[in-house]
Amino acid sequence: AQTVTQSQPEMSVQEAETVTLSCTYDTSESDYYLFWYKQPPSRQMILVIRQEAYKQQNATENRFSVNFQKAAKSFSLKISDSQLGDAAMYFCAYKFYNNDMRFGAGTRLTVKP
């Protein structure tokens, strides 16, 4: 069964500092997609970044970047220059061939001023 594990229920970072959120997944597939979603208190799900498994280059979106280690089945999110608006729940997700997605349990990120 495909599962997604986020081992850090809560993380805290000082404003302007860098934080890394961990995610591991289990799959027997070779082709898939991985995502990080942000969920603020409003509960809206906001796409942060995506990674295609066939691409070796790590995805980057402004202050957000990933460290994708396919052999290790690891997909961590790095947030640089953290801002107060980054405070939220962050979900790692794995996408199946039929567009089904499996989500991790989430990491609650607190940003301290």
Place this chain on the structure above:
Amino acid sequence: NAGVTQTPKFQVLKTGQSMTLQCAQDMNHEYMSWYRQDPGMGLRLIHYSVGAGITDQGEVPNGYNVSRSTTEDFPLRLLSAAPSQTSVYFCASSYSWEFSGNTIYFGEGSWLTVV
């Protein structure tokens, strides 16, 4: 551009009652789906549809029914509400059912409490 619209946003039901959560998208997306989010857990797929007239079960389909008569709408029906169905429900859509990195757009969620 409204995106994905869910109604109602909040609902309280008594055990055994039935209700329908509405979902509509105005982006002409083929793929639509329903998730539930419980405390301490990520979203779990209930049902999905790859086009009008086509639906299939996800990870946790029991107690729910769906239909897709139009491209725009994908209602979720609770047949006989149970306290275990207390959750936040998210509708989502994406452009194509084909396997790709297409962005999945989420609605704002519907808070359902069953007492």
